[in-house]
Structure formats: structure tokens, C-alpha cells
Amino acid sequence: MSADVDALPRAGTFRPSRSIVVNAIIGVCFLLAVTAFMTYDLKGSLSFALELRAKKVVAMTLVGVGLSVATVLFHTVSGNRILTPALMGFDALYILIQTVAAYLFGTFAFLRIDVRIRFVGELAVMMGFALLLNHVFLRRTRGDVVLLMLAGVVMSGMFRALSNLVARLIDPNEFVALQDRLFASFSSVDEQLLLASTVCVALALVVVWRMRYRLDAVALGHEHATSLGVDVDRTTKVAMALVAVLVAVPTALVGAITFLGLLTSNAVYLATRTFRHRYTIPASAIAGATVLIGAQFVIEEFFEFNTRASMVIAFFGGIAFIVLLLKEQRR
Amino acid sequence: MIDVRSLVKRYGDTTVLDCPELTIDGAGVTALVGANGAGKSTLLTIAGRLLEPTSGTVLIDGHDVSTAPSRQLAARVAILRQENVLAVRLTVRELVEFGRFPYSQGRLTDEDHHLVDRALMTLDLHEFAPRRLDELSGGQRQRAFIAAVVAQDTDHVLLDEPLNNLDLRHAAQSMAMIRRLADDFGKTVVVVLHDINVAAHHADRIVAMRDGRIVADGTPNEVVVASTMRDVFGLDVEITEHRGRPVVLHFVA
Amino acid sequence: MLRGDDLALDLLTTSRIPRTIAIILAGSAMAVAGLTMQTLTRNRFVAPDTAGTLDAATLGLVLGALYVPSAPIYLRMVITVLFALAGTGLFLVLLQRLQFRDIVVVPLMGLMLGAVFNAASVFLAYRAGLLQTLVTWISGDFSGTLRGRYELLYIVAALTILTYWFAERFTIAGMGREFAVNLGLDHSRTVLIGMGLVASSSAVVVVVVGEIPLLGLVVPNIVTLAFGDRLRRVLPIAAISGAILLLLADIGSRTVRHPYEIPVGVILGVVGGCAFLGLLLRTRGRVG
Numbered sequence: 001m002s003a004d005v006d007a008l009p010r011a012g013t014f015r016p017s018r019s020i021v022v023n024a025i026i027g028v029c030f031l032l033a034v035t036a037f038m039t040y041d042l043k044g045s046l047s048f049a050l051e052l053r054a055k056k057v058v059a060m061t062l063v064g065v066g067l068s069v070a071t072v073l074f075h076t077v078s079g080n081r082i083l084t085p086a087l088m089g090f091d092a093l094y095i096l097i098q099t100v101a102a103y104l105f106g107t108f109a110f111l112r113i114d115v116r117i118r119f120v121g122e123l124a125v126m127m128g129f130a131l132l133l134n135h136v137f138l139r140r141t142r143g144d145v146v147l148l149m150l151a152g153v154v155m156s157g158m159f160r161a162l163s164n165l166v167a168r169l170i171d172p173n174e175f176v177a178l179q180d181r182l183f184a185s186f187s188s189v190d191e192q193l194l195l196a197s198t199v200c201v202a203l204a205l206v207v208v209w210r211m212r213y214r215l216d217a218v219a220l221g222h223e224h225a226t227s228l229g230v231d232v233d234r235t236t237k238v239a240m241a242l243v244a245v246l247v248a249v250p251t252a253l254v255g256a257i258t259f260l261g262l263l264t265s266n267a268v269y270l271a272t273r274t275f276r277h278r279y280t281i282p283a284s285a286i287a288g289a290t291v292l293i294g295a296q297f298v299i300e301e302f303f304e305f306n307t308r309a310s311m312v313i314a315f316f317g318g319i320a321f322i323v324l325l326l327k328e329q330r331r
Numbered sequence: 332m333i334d335v336r337s338l339v340k341r342y343g344d345t346t347v348l349d350c351p352e353l354t355i356d357g358a359g360v361t362a363l364v365g366a367n368g369a370g371k372s373t374l375l376t377i378a379g380r381l382l383e384p385t386s387g388t389v390l391i392d393g394h395d396v397s398t399a400p401s402r403q404l405a406a407r408v409a410i411l412r413q414e415n416v417l418a419v420r421l422t423v424r425e426l427v428e429f430g431r432f433p434y435s436q437g438r439l440t441d442e443d444h445h446l447v448d449r450a451l452m453t454l455d456l457h458e459f460a461p462r463r464l465d466e467l468s469g470g471q472r473q474r475a476f477i478a479a480v481v482a483q484d485t486d487h488v489l490l491d492e493p494l495n496n497l498d499l500r501h502a503a504q505s506m507a508m509i510r511r512l513a514d515d516f517g518k519t520v521v522v523v524l525h526d527i528n529v530a531a532h533h534a535d536r537i538v539a540m541r542d543g544r545i546v547a548d549g550t551p552n553e554v555v556v557a558s559t560m561r562d563v564f565g566l567d568v569e570i571t572e573h574r575g576r577p578v579v580l581h582f583v584a
Numbered sequence: 585m586l587r588g589d590d591l592a593l594d595l596l597t598t599s600r601i602p603r604t605i606a607i608i609l610a611g612s613a614m615a616v617a618g619l620t621m622q623t624l625t626r627n628r629f630v631a632p633d634t635a636g637t638l639d640a641a642t643l644g645l646v647l648g649a650l651y652v653p654s655a656p657i658y659l660r661m662v663i664t665v666l667f668a669l670a671g672t673g674l675f676l677v678l679l680q681r682l683q684f685r686d687i688v689v690v691p692l693m694g695l696m697l698g699a700v701f702n703a704a705s706v707f708l709a710y711r712a713g714l715l716q717t718l719v720t721w722i723s724g725d726f727s728g729t730l731r732g733r734y735e736l737l738y739i740v741a742a743l744t745i746l747t748y749w750f751a752e753r754f755t756i757a758g759m760g761r762e763f764a765v766n767l768g769l770d771h772s773r774t775v776l777i778g779m780g781l782v783a784s785s786s787a788v789v790v791v792v793v794g795e796i797p798l799l800g801l802v803v804p805n806i807v808t809l810a811f812g813d814r815l816r817r818v819l820p821i822a823a824i825s826g827a828i829l830l831l832l833a834d835i836g837s838r839t840v841r842h843p844y845e846i847p848v849g850v851i852l853g854v855v856g857g858c859a860f861l862g863l864l865l866r867t868r869g870r871v872g
Contacts, residue, residue: 161797326681
């Protein structure tokens with residue numbers, strides 16, 4: 001019997017070639033975007049301009065990679081491809097933290113606090129929230145995506161309402177200073193902060209990569225994964241902590257960018273047609289960085305800075321998502 | 332060997348399972364039967380460490396399922412629940428490949444591929460291997476999940492109502508397959524069944540439960556008798572015989 | 585004494601009474617809007633919040649303020665209502681194209697649509713330096729409700745009554761196209777009428793008092809849980825509950841940080857959100 005088994009072609013074996021091609025294409029796009037961003041219309045002191053732009057590229061890469069990978073992880077542990085950390089209120093929470101801190105300390109005093117201390121504080125609050133989310137929601141609502149989603153929407157609404165309240169109590173001049181912090185900006189990133197963030201994100205990515213196969217099993221669902229010998233609760237906890245780091249670092253670094261992870265991860269699932277993390281994670285990570293750099297490039301060159309990458313991504317990201325949703329459904 | 336020791340499961344004040352002792356050993360098919368809410372699935376899911384007991388233990392080959400590393404257990408026991416809806420879209424082969432996860436942690440060796448092929452052949456699924464699960468019929472999907480269990484190649488296989496939602500033909504095929512797991516592969520199969528006649532015809536041993544307790548345990552001929560059936564199902568039935576196995580005529584009572 | 589009474593009377597007629605009427609009208613309108621949308625789309629998570637209606641209305645408001653700043657309020661109201669109708673219409677068109685109307689996918693799509701409108705509003709407001717003004721507009725607030733500035737809300741009352749008039753037909757439409765056709769009802773037209781009515785009334789509420797978040801989502805869910813889905817029966821209950829909840833929220837908004845006022849939308853967002861979350865986890869967490 002085993003002889004004929006060996007003679008048979010391995011029909012239906014997952015062929016990785018498609019996923020590898022997709023990864024390669026995204027990689028090329030990334031290089032193109034970086035090149036365009038770095039070299040287009042260089043004026044004045046070359047070394048100064050290059051250094052400035054390189055810093056922005058690093059920041060944008062961190063943000064794009066972090067948000068996209070966080071979204072993929074979140075999809076896997078929640079068993080749903082539509083939920084994102086942003087829909088669960090991470091972005092709104094960030095805005096709330098900023099607004100409340102500005103109200104408590106005064107905007108200018110707040111902005112004068114050492115960036116690293118501020119960064120650590122923001123990181124701590126966001127991670128606390130992620131673990132709370134895991135504890136209160138993901139566990140109790142396991143499998144009940146509707147409930148989880150609704151809880152997330154309600155929670156975002158709550159955070160937003162509170163931010164609105166606090167914003168009303170701040171005087172208009174301070175509000176303008178604050179507003180700059182609320183929408184992602186790559187023009188004003190602190191160098192030391194950038195270094196610290198790079199280390200954080202890199203460490204998180206190493207852990208993610210090491211658990212890529214376990215994540216594949218978790219995507220099957222709680223019972224199947226348990227039956228295969230995976231400690232789902234532990235894997236979920238670790239994954240949520242990683243989500244917190246990967247969302248908190250970029251958000252604390254440059255502000256909230258809604259939709260980015262959602263957009264890139266779903267585009268990657270459609271393109272690679274697999275859920276295997278060893279393909280989807282690198283692809284979404286690079287795609288995230290590419291979209292961000294591309295958007296920023298367009299804005300800097302064609303909108304003369306009088307807008308923000310996050311707004312543009314929110315607008316086009318939302319539209320693209322609706323289109324994706326309709327297409328996905330029709331298949 | 333599956334060894335259940337003073338196992339209790341309570342929800343609040345309600346005791347859904349109270350099983351002082353039960354040992355299942357050796358190749359063969361053991362059927363858990365009983366009315367709805369008798370505790371059969373609870374017992375099975377605790378044994379498969381998908382559910383924590385209130386007190387007591389289940390040992391599989393001497394390993395306590397609540398404390399032994401999940402990964403080690405996955406090489407000894409496979410459990411298949413009745414709800415098999417996946418959030419991810421997989422091909423049949425991809426699903427069956429997951430059966431090798433406990434051994435390879437995702438990186439399949441040649442031997443793993445070989446075992447996957449064998450499982451697909453065993454369940455006659457080779458031609459469906461590239462198809463996606465959501466494109467298959469309920470019976471084919473059920474077979475794919477059983478193939479994954481075969482690929483997992485554990486000594487113990489726990490199946491929770493595998494015939495649910497299957498038509499007559501597919502139910503018969505599935506039972507034949509379950510028989511083969513015991514006869515050809517020498518596995519200890521424990522299967523929750525709600526149809527007493529299916530159990531009587533296919534099982535080597537029947538464990539009958541009521542209100543969380545075991546009320547009868549033995550060969551089909553020992554268990555499927557009118558008095559026990561009244562205890563288990565609260566129904567007066569006539570029993571006849573077919574090919575040396577008892578048949579319950581529950582609809583004539 | 586007499587003067588004091590005069591003053592009190594004056595306060596009562598120019599501020600307190602208009603404010604109370606406005607709250608009752610807006611609260612019942614939002615609850616009825618949520619309930620009607622839920623019924624017509626057969627999805628209990630669809631409300632003006634999650635169908636893009638509120639965000640489309642806000643976009644209309646921003647555009648009106650930017651391009652016809654001197655226009656009288658009724659004209660701006662017309663623009664806002666048109667945007668709300670268009671936004672809701674787009675939602676319905678997209679809904680038609682969804683093949684499997686998964687219970688999560690529908691509100692999700694509405695939220696995305698709303699987010700796109702919102703991004704456009706924020707973009708425009710940011711470029712015009714009006715971001716803080718936008719924040720002020722969209723958080724529902726009755727502190728500016730005075731005689732002469734709330735009367736537009738009577739339109740809402742008319743629309744709500746009209747909704748009640750159609751209630752039985754909406755219930756039938758909510759049972760599905762086949763069921764409706766079987767009873768001789770033009771399903772598409774009924775859905776359009778219903779969505780149009782409630783989109784218009786929520787747009788008017790946005791113009792006069794701003795966005796009132798979550799009311800349209802929370803009240804109908806609780807009310808239908810207790811009283812079932814027959815609109816003719818639950819619609820008045822929802823209307824009254826919405827009004828009461830908004831009144832309570834308004835009292836809270838005036839007393840929590842007396843003498844300052846907290847926008848009522850904020851109170852609702854926080855308190856309503858907490859209550860709903862608790863309710864969700866208590867009732868369904870156990871089952872899951």
C-alpha cells in the first residue's frame with residue numbers, strides 16, 4: 001500500500017510559490033517607494049536632506065510594520081479577519097491619553113516632558129489596555145465575534161466621547177498644539193525615540209516569527225488547536241502582549257493611523273490566498289511600510305504638506321476596504 | 332489506556348458529571364450512550380482536555396490530562412468535536428497536514444507527508460485533497476476531519492457525535508471508518524453516539540450514562556437489554572436481534 | 585418678588601421649556617431611527633451610528649459651513665439632510681451588493697462608510713483650521729438650545745409620527761423580501777421610505793444639537809429584548825425610553841460639573857457605552 005502512496009503525485013499540497021511571488025512583488029514595491037521618497041526632488045544640502053528623509057523612512061517603516069503585523073496577530077487570536085486593534089479602540093484610546101494628559105498637565109507643559117518618559121507612560125497605558133482586553137473580552141467572548149466587535153465599537157465610542165469632553169475643556173490655542181500630536185506626523189520624530197522604538201519592534205517581531213507555526217494552529221480555532229497540543233491560552237496572551245507593543249510603539253511614536261493594518265493584512269490574505277503566518281506576516285509587514293511611505297510621498301510632493309498621511313489613508317483605506325469586502329463576498 | 336478517577340463536573344449547584352471510575356483500554360470501539368444531557372460529551376471533552384473538571388482526574392497512559400503538557404498529550408490522544416466550522420479557509424490536505432502538528436510543529440518532514448498521504452488514502456479523500464473544505468459536502472468534510480485524526484496517529488481517538496448531520500449513507504460510511512480505526516490501526520476509540528442501535532451494531536463496548544452517572548457498562552449484549560434501556564432512556568422498548576447484535580425497537584413501545 | 589418670578593418665568597420659557605422639548609424630540613427620534621433601521625436591515629447592530637448616516641450628515645454640515653457660511657440655518661439643514669439621505673442611500677446600495685449579509689459584516693461596512701465620510705470631514709476641517717469647531721459641532725449638546733433655535737426639531741416630531749404610521753409595514757418588510765411580497769407589499773419602496781424618514785430625522789438632530797451617539801443603538805436593543813420586534817408595539821416604548829434616557833443624560837450633564845455643562849453626547853457615550861457593555865457581557869458572556 002505504501003508503494004502506491006509514494007507513486008502518487010502530491011495533489012493539493014499547498015504550493016508556496018504564489019505566496020513567495022507576492023512577497024517578492026511587495027518587496028520590490030517597498031524598494032521603489034523608498035527610492036522615490038529618498039531621491040525625488042532633492043534640494044539644498046544633500047546630506048541634511050537625505051538624513052532627514054532617512055529618519056522619516058525608518059519611522060514610517062516601523063509604523064507600517066508594527067500596525068500590519070499587530071493586525072494579523074489580532075485576526076488570528078480573535079478568529080476573524082475584520083476586527084482590528086483600531087476597531088477595538090486602540091486608536092481612540094491613544095487620542096484619549098493624549099487629550100487627558102494635555103488637560104492635566106497643560107498642553108505645553110505636557111509637550112515639554114522628556115519624550116522618552118512620555119513614551120514609556122503611553123506605552124504602559126496601551127499595554128495595560130491590551131491585556132485587559134484579552135482578559136475581559138477575548139476570553140469571555142471566545143468565538144462570539146459579533147459580541148467582541150460590538151464591544152469594541154462601543155468602547156471606541158466611549159473613548160472618543162471622553163476625548164471630546166476633555167477637548168472642550170482645553171483652550172483653543174492649546175488645542176492646536178495638541179491636534180498636531182493626534183494625527184500621525186513623521187516630520188517631528190525624536191531620534192532617540194526612534195532608536196528605542198526600533199529595538200522594541202524588532203524584539204517583538206523576533207518573538208512573532210518564532211511562534212509562526214503555532215499561530216497557524218491557533219487560527220484553526222480553540223478546540224482544534226488544543227487537540228493538536230497547542231497551549232492556546234498562553235499563545236493568545238503572548239500574542240496580545242505583542243499586539244500591544246506593535247500598536248503602542250507606532251502610535252506613541254507618530255500618532256494614530258486608523259485602517260492601515262486592516263487594509264494591508266486583508267489585501268495580503270487576498271493576494272497570497274493563505275493564512276500561513278510565515279507568508280502573511282512578512283507580506284503584510286512590508287506592505288504596511290510601503291503604503292505608508294507611498295502615501296507620505298504623494299502628500300509631500302503633491303499636497304504641499306497641508307494634510308496628513310493618516311487622513312488620506314483613512315479616506316482611501318476605508319473605500320478600499322469596502323471594495324475588498326464586496327469582492328470577498330462575491331467569490 | 333484511558334483511566335477516569337472520581338471525576339466530577341458541576342455548573343453552580345448542578346452536577347452534570349459524576350464518574351467515580353472508568354477504564355478504557357486496548358484496541359476497540361467504546362460507545363458512550365445516553366439521553367441528552369446525560370454527561371457523555373462532558374466526559375469526552377474532559378478526557379480530551381478541552382474542558383476542566385471540577386474535581387478528579389483523567390489519566391491517559393498515566394498522564395494527567397489537566398496537568399500534562401498539551402503537546403505531549405497531542406501525541407497520545409486526538410479529539411474531534413461535532414462542531415467543525417473553521418474560521419480559516421483550508422484545503423483538505425492542509426487540514427490533514429495539521430494532524431502532524433504535534434510531531435513537527437508545522438515543519439513537515441517527508442515522513443509526515445507520507446502519513447498525510449496515507450490518511451487521505453485511508454479515507455478515500457485523495458481526489459479531494461486540493462479542494463477547499465467549504466466547497467465540500469457535510470459528509471466529505473466530516474471525512475476530512477477524521478483523516479486529520481488518522482494523520483495525528485494517536486493511540487486514543489475521542490469522537491463526539493460524529494454522525495450528527497450526516498445522512499444514512501454517510502453515517503454508515505463513517506461508522507465503518509471508525510471500526511477500521513480500531514481493527515486496522517489498533518486504536519482505542521471512544522465515541523459519543525445518540526443512536527443506541529448504531530452503538531449496538533458497531534461498538535465492542537457500551538457505556539450507558541444517565542444524569543451524569545454511568546448506569547451500565549459492558550458488551551452490547553450485556554447493556555442493551557430492556558431493563559437497562561428503561562433506566563437509561565426512561566422508555567420501555569422491545570429488543571430483537573440481528574446478526575448476533577441486539578436491536579432496540581424504540582418506536583413500538 | 586414679582587421681578588424675580590418674571591425672571592424665572594422668562595428663563596423657563598426661553599430656555600428650560602425649549603430645552604426639554606428639544607431633548608424629548610431628539611431622544612425619541614434617535615431611538616426610533618435606530619429601531620427602524622434595525623428592523624428594515626434585519627440587523628440589530630444597524631443604527632444611524634453604524635449606517636454612515638450621522639457621518640454623512642456631519643460632512644454635509646461641514647461643507648455647508650465652509651462653502652455657504654452665510655446661508656440661513658434651514659438651508660444648511662436641507663444640505664445636511666440631503667447628505668444624510670445620500671450617505672444612507674449609498675449604504676443601502678452597498679448592502680444590496682453584499683451577498684451574504686453576515687450580521688457583523690453589515691454594520692462593519694456601515695462603520696467603514698461612516699469612517700470615510702468622517703475622514704473627509706476631518707480633512708476639510710483641518711485644512712480650514714476648523715477642527716476644534718468640528719469637535720464642538722459633532723458632540724451633541726443642548727446648552728445652546730433656546731427659543732428660536734430649536735423649532736426645527738418639530739420637523740423631527742412630524743417625521744417620527746410618520747414613521748409610526750408606517751410601523752406595521754416596516755415590521756413586514758423586516759421579515760424579508762419574500763414574506764413582504766407574499767403579503768403584497770413593495771419591499772424596496774418600503775425600505776427606502778423607512779430609511780429616508782429616519783435618515784432625515786437624524787440629520788435634523790445633527791444640525792440642531794449635534795451627534796447623539798449610541799442612543800439609536802442601545803435603546804432599541806434593550807427595548808426589543810424586553811418587548812419583541814413588532815414595531816407598532818415597541819416603537820412608542822422605544823421613543824419614550826429614548827426621551828427619558830436623554831433627559832437623564834442631560835440632567836447629568838448639567839449637574840456633574842456644576843456650574844459648567846458637559847456635552848450630553850459625552851455623558852451618553854460614556855454611561856450608555858458602559859451600560860451596554862455590561863449588559864452584553866452579562867447576558868451573552870455566560871452562554872459563550
